[in-house]
Amino acid sequence: MGTVSKKFFQDKNIPRVARSLLGNVLMRRYRGETRAYIITDVEAYDGPRDKASHAYRGKTARNALMFGEAGRWYVYFVYGMYWMLNMVTGPKEYPAAILIRGAMAVRSPKFLGLGNPIAKWQSDCLSGPGRLTRALHIDKSFNGQCARPENGLWIEDWGIKIPPRAIRKVPRIGVSYAHEWAQKPYRFVVDPVVRERRG
C-alpha cells in the first residue's frame, strides 16, 4: 500500500516489473484535482539488446534517462502528436523502461483505499498510450521527474491483485522493425472479460 517507490522499479527483470505494475494505480494531480487510474496495459523495453527499444543504438539526448536511475518518468514525443509515458526501470546504467498503454479511470475518489473489488469501481477505460497522456494532460514537462505526489504524477499500490489468468502476454505494438524482438511477449494486458468476471 502507499506510494510505489524507486526500489520497486530497480529490479533487473523488466518484464516482471511490468507485469507487477498491472493493478497498481497511476495518480494524477491536475488543477487541484487528484484522479486515479488503475493500470491495465503496459509494455517492457528491456536493455541494450532489445531492438525495439530507443536504447538499442546507444545513449542519445532523448533516451539518456533510460540509462539513469529508476523511478523517474521518461516522456517522449512521437508521430508529431502524441506523448508517450514511460517509467524508467532497472539498475543504473541498464537502459530500460515500461510504457504505460492503458488504464481504468476510477470515477469516485470516495473509494480511495477501501479495497473494493476492481469490478465494483465505476470506471472508464483509457486505451492507447497517446489517448492516456492526452486525457491526463501529460507532456514533456514530466520528462525526468521523479514519480512522487509533489510532482503531480505518481503510482500507488492499493493492494489490488490481478489474477494471473487475467493477464495476457502478447507482442508489443508498433515495433515491427525490431525483427525477432518484435515477437517477444513483452506487453502485459489485463483481459477485460476476465476482469469483469472475476472482480
Place this chain on the structure above:
DNA sequence: ACGATGATGAAC
C-alpha cells in the same frame, strides 16, 4: 488504408 504532424537520428 491513410493522412496528420513534428522531433529524432543518421547520412551526407
Place this chain on the structure above:
DNA sequence: TTCATCATCGTA
C-alpha cells in the same frame, strides 16, 4: 542540412 522514420490515432 536533408530525409526517412516513428513505442499513434481518427477517419474512411
